[in-house]
Amino acid sequence: MLVQMNRHIATLIAAALLVSAAGCGESLNSYFVYSDQTEALMQEAQNGFPAKDGSKALAGAKQLLDDRFGDPQSLNAWSMLPIDFGGITGRVSETPDTSVIKGLTLQFDEEVSFDEDEALILQFVTGAAARTVVKVDKWSAEEGKATLSDSDTLEAAVVAGDVVVLNGGIVLQHGRGLYMRHCSHCHGTSGDGNGPTAEYLVPRPRDYRQGVFKFTSTNDRAKISRDDLHRVLQNGIPGTYMPSFVPMLNEQDQHAVVEYVRFLTMRGEFEKKIAAELSPDFSKDALASQLEAGDSKDDVRDYLREFLAEDMPDSLEFVSEDLASSWTTADTDEAVITPDISRVPDTPESRRLGRELYLSKGINCADCHGIAGKGDGPQSTIFEKNPVTQELYDSPGLHDVWDNLNQPRDLTRGIYRGGRRPVDLFRRIHAGVKGSRMPSFKILKHEQIWHIVNYVLSIPFEIEPGHAPGVNAPAEATTTASL
Numbered sequence: 254m255l256v257q258m259n260r261h262i263a264t265l266i267a268a269a270l271l272v273s274a275a276g277c278g279e280s281l282n283s284y285f286v287y288s289d290q291t292e293a294l295m296q297e298a299q300n301g302f303p304a305k306d307g308s309k310a311l312a313g314a315k316q317l318l319d320d321r322f323g324d325p326q327s328l329n330a331w332s333m334l335p336i337d338f339g340g341i342t343g344r345v346s347e348t349p350d351t352s353v354i355k356g357l358t359l360q361f362d363e364e365v366s367f368d369e370d371e372a373l374i375l376q377f378v379t380g381a382a383a384r385t386v387v388k389v390d391k392w393s394a395e396e397g398k399a400t401l402s403d404s405d406t407l408e409a410a411v412v413a414g415d416v417v418v419l420n421g422g423i424v425l426q427h428g429r430g431l432y433m434r435h436c437s438h439c440h441g442t443s444g445d446g447n448g449p450t451a452e453y454l455v456p457r458p459r460d461y462r463q464g465v466f467k468f469t470s471t472n473d474r475a476k477i478s479r480d481d482l483h484r485v486l487q488n489g490i491p492g493t494y495m496p497s498f499v500p501m502l503n504e505q506d507q508h509a510v511v512e513y514v515r516f517l518t519m520r521g522e523f524e525k526k527i528a529a530e531l532s533p534d535f536s537k538d539a540l541a542s543q544l545e546a547g548d549s550k551d552d553v554r555d556y557l558r559e560f561l562a563e564d565m566p567d568s569l570e571f572v573s574e575d576l577a578s579s580w581t582t583a584d585t586d587e588a589v590i591t592p593d594i595s596r597v598p599d600t601p602e603s604r605r606l607g608r609e610l611y612l613s614k615g616i617n618c619a620d621c622h623g624i625a626g627k628g629d630g631p632q633s634t635i636f637e638k639n640p641v642t643q644e645l646y647d648s649p650g651l652h653d654v655w656d657n658l659n660q661p662r663d664l665t666r667g668i669y670r671g672g673r674r675p676v677d678l679f680r681r682i683h684a685g686v687k688g689s690r691m692p693s694f695k696i697l698k699h700e701q702i703w704h705i706v707n708y709v710l711s712i713p714f715e716i717e718p719g720h721a722p723g724v725n726a727p728a729e730a731t732t733t734a735s736l
């Protein structure tokens with residue numbers, strides 16, 4: 254079993270990227286933290302078991318995570334994940350006939366541009382030399398021949414067909430540098446939303462590790478797409494501290510940062526899922542109750558050993574495939590919410606229909622957003638229970654999956670965090686705001702959603718029938734008038 258697991262890991266990990274530790278932002282903590290769920294596991298579940306008496310070592314949650322994602326100074330590229338790590342893949346095209354290898358015949362998937370002044374970094378992905386890194390001093394595209402640097406000798410049994418990657422990970426490495434400089438003081442080195450500036454901000458910076466993003470063009474079950482992440486970088490999030498990075502980051506930079514945010518997010522989700530596999534039986538709490546029930550600590554340890562050796566490999570495979578497929582799906586056309594009719598003309602009649610739907614029993618936007626859209630509906634004053642601890646929150650109002658107070662938006666202000674184009678609002682209503690209490694209304698006909706969009710966009714300027722307070726009346730006056 255164990256042998257099988259190790260082989261499995263070997264095929265999953267493409268390459269460890271040797272990311273240099275230089276650059277700004279390094280004064281911040283440059284290590285990834287583990288989540289509370291991981292820290293709540295019993296020690297052996299966190300750290301595994303070292304090799305002993307002929308039995309092989311068993312990786313615990315922390316090593317399983319580190320093997321796949323590395324740390325900020327040396328990120329791991331895990332080929333299973335849909336992340337553009339950067340680099341050009343290729344294959345060894347002739348098995349070298351010497352035991353000490355000074356040159357290789359290679360075939361790459363893309364054209365390699367070679368600059369005399371800069372050595373290329375070649376890394377083996379598969380075969381006996383997997384994870385070995387060598388420098389290429391000369392590259393002849395015509396002959397497909399690479400000359401290795403004098404300082405490097407390669408003695409592994411390289412054979413034709415071995416997969417290599419050239420300058421692997423440059424995109425992610427670039428993304429990491431930009432992220433540390435521009436994002437980490439808010440979003441944290443690990444993407445936990447806990448950078449040094451974070452505690453002063455309302456709303457708080459996103460904790461990526463849940464894998465949930467609020468403002469997406471994708472359906473209510475899908476992840477955020479790359480396009481959505483680009484839009485967030487371009488527009489920022491109006492009405493929050495999330496800035497726009499347009500003049501600062503060019504297209505290429507944005508691409509690199511987006512890939513790095515995806516990397517941190519997938520790392521967080523992977524960690525969360527591994528901890529969830531182990532928690533039921535191997536958290537500190539579970540251990541305490543097993544001891545109370547009369548089991549010995551050795552019993553629990555033996556059971557954990559068995560679990561890590563027998564069950565973990567399958568779980569890992571399942572978790573990785575699930576991650577890979579959900580992130581891949583998010584970038585497909587099918588995941589994007591596309592209205593089946595174009596926007597209904599924004600007439601008084603459409604707004605009226607929209608308002609009816611807004612107030613109607615079945616839809617009841619007003620339950621949260623209030624009759625006048627001020628965000629003060631009955632739901633905004635209830636006391637909610639924390640779904641995990643089942644304890645009431647200290648403050649009244651709605652909370653999001655990150656446990657932050659997250660009240661219904663005041664729609665009279667006309668500030669839309671997920672974008673103000675009609676189609677953005679359409680998608681917001683269709684998918685809801687993921688991670689918040691704003692639900693998906695995908696059951697509605699698209700025509701109905703457009704009427705609601707027309708109404709919502711009219712709210713800041715609305716004149717209540719029979720109570721016309723005037724277009725520029727203070728918001729309070731509007732509220733009183735419409736209640």
Ligand code: HEC
Pocket residue numbers: 432435436437438439440450454455456457458459465466467468469482485486490493494495496498510514670
């Ligand atoms: C000054 C603090 C700050 C900085 C700097 C910052 N952010 Fe944010 N970011 C936020 C806040 C606050 C939110 C949450 C807004 C909300 O919940 O409505 C956020 C949200 C996000 C989201 C979530 C979008 C969604 O739909 O859920 C992404 C992605 C994001 N930021 C990426 C970045 C990246 C990448 C950088 C650096 C290039 C960055 N942020 C820099 C404060 C910041």
Ligand code: HEC
Pocket residue numbers: 467468611616617618619620621622632651659660661662664668669670671672678681682686689690691692694705709
């Ligand atoms: C159960 C409560 C609830 C209901 C019902 C609800 N919302 Fe929301 N809505 C919220 C919350 C909470 C937010 C703030 C989410 C955030 O930005 O974190 C929100 C945000 C919004 C936004 C702002 C989107 C943006 O991009 O900033 C709009 C627009 C909106 N809701 C419209 C509606 C409409 C229209 C309906 C009915 C079809 C509705 N909501 C029903 C809770 C609700």
